Amino acid sequence: MDISIEISLYPLAQEKFKPEIWAFIHKLRAVDGLKVVTNGMSTQVFGEYDLAVQTVMAEIKHVHETVDAAVFVCKFIGGDRSQVEAES
Template sequence: MQVSFDISLYPLAEAQYKDEIWAFIERLNQIDGLKVITNGMSSQVFGEYEHTSKHVMAEIQRVHEQLGSAVFILKIIASDRSHIINHQGN
């Protein structure tokens, strides 16, 4: 089964929050089997359900361990919705 995640990260640390966001996105981009599309509001991650969930949650845990305080907003859809994003030109 395929899955789509829509993820927004809000670091609560005062220092270099943009760097933390981009580091999180870059780590997701390095994982084989994930398709990552980023825009100004969030990142969308697509892939096989178990594989994608495992890696996204591991990266979320890593951010929490490193920063101590960060808020994640997640939307999860049990299908690959990347074709809709690409079709709309986003």
């Protein structure tokens, strides 16, 4: 079973927040079997359910252990939504 996860990370009380966000994204991209797409608002992760969920949760935990405060907004959608076709 596949899953699609959309994540937005908001480090709080960080003057230089971009390095924290990019470190999070690079760790996700390093995992074989995951497709990671980014844009200006969020990061989308697509892949096998257990691999994607376990990886995302482990990286969220790592951020909470290493950053003073951070907020995550996540959406978990069953199935691979990376190739959704537009309705006609």
